[in-house]
Amino acid sequence: MKILMIEDNESVSEMMQMFFLNENWDATFEYDGKEGLDAFLAEPDKWDMITLDLNLPTMDGVTVCREIRKVSNAVPIIMLTARDSESDQVIGLELGADDYVTKPFSPLTLIARMKALHRRAELVGEEGQASSDATTAFDVETKHFKMNTKTREAYIDEQLIEGLTPKEFDLLYTLAKKPRQVFSREKLLELVWDYQYFGDERTVDAHIKKLRQKIEKVGPQVIQTVWGIGYKFDDSGVEI
Template sequence: MNILMIEDDEHICEMMAMYFEMEEDWQTTFIYDGEEGWQYYKEHKDDLDMVILDLNLPGKNGLTICHDIRQENPYIPIIMLTALDNESDQVFGLETGADDYITKPFDPQTVMARMRALNRRAQLTSERLQPSQSKDNSNDYDIVTNYLRINERTREAYFNDQMIEGLTPKEFDILALLASYPRQVFSRDHLLRTLWEDPFFGDERTVDAHIKKLRQKMEKYGPQLIQTVWGVGYKLDESDVE
């Protein structure tokens, strides 16, 4: 992978550089200032496979950079690093478009595992997007419900015949899984093991943050289909929708 890491703690950068080189031989550019990191991204975005962002950066903060990157590229994996550790910070970071959230101090091996998992999913997304150039596949849908039509090859989801705009790769994966098994309840642990990596190293509230954002994007097009089953997990249920 070709990685951009924007982090103002040089000791963390030095530590991760050692792991990247020893274990994976990944090429990584380290930048310690937010504004400089954003400029570097704009100049090299076509060559980058992943971005790692600190939340609190001089010049331009990580949340703003993450939001700006997502406006240009909805698919590049983004990991947010932060010394803060509360649910509101995590949710806010994920809502700006981050795919994952890691709290300092962290185990470098945990970061590596998250990066490998994100890279695998990014490669699958890229492969699935390739057939979208073929008109023969443009009207094929792998998942069809009363309200939804989902094409897993083109990574497009339609709600009431309107494309759901701005879905991140993770949000699409969650929607596709829930829609594939209507009314089946999926626990947070099941979603993490299926759509993240197994075993998952992190906070299971990551699922809640992604579900919240997915609901916000879907409610623009019709009734709320994703329901919370308290104490268990989530399901997609159209049976009670009028």
């Protein structure tokens, strides 16, 4: 993988450099938010993964994340934060980060999260390629909804749901391919994030909130809350 790590703590970067080298990953380090954003913008298609510190000089991680997502919804972003604050983590997730790790962290934990995120992206891509050679073929298709994992596009009544991040797309696909089945937050964490979050359900809730906002821009809400359990996809009651 080609990694862009935007982190102002040089000791953290030096430590992670050793672990990245051990994985044979090519890592670039930037110690300033604006410089990190400029490195991304110079070659937006180059990066397989971005790790982004929340507290950065010149430009904070929240702003950097927002600007990256204006250019690319595809590149996975893991946000690093020294604050064990629910609000900071939720803000990061709602802005488009795919995951977060709270400092201080174990390098092995971060590596595991990065591998899981990258593995999931590769699996979804393989599923899309295996599904059909035609970009017009849909992997999920109901009365009002259709989804293509190869083009990474989803539609409600022929209206494209725009700006889906990798995790938002994966979450929607997981729900939509089994309409009306109720998924607990724990099960969604296992299926979509590919590893256990040990009960950190706010990750799912933050992604669901952002996903609903994007769906509502083009059509009726198809993700339903099942109180006390989790979420389900259901467009059976949708009226045009």
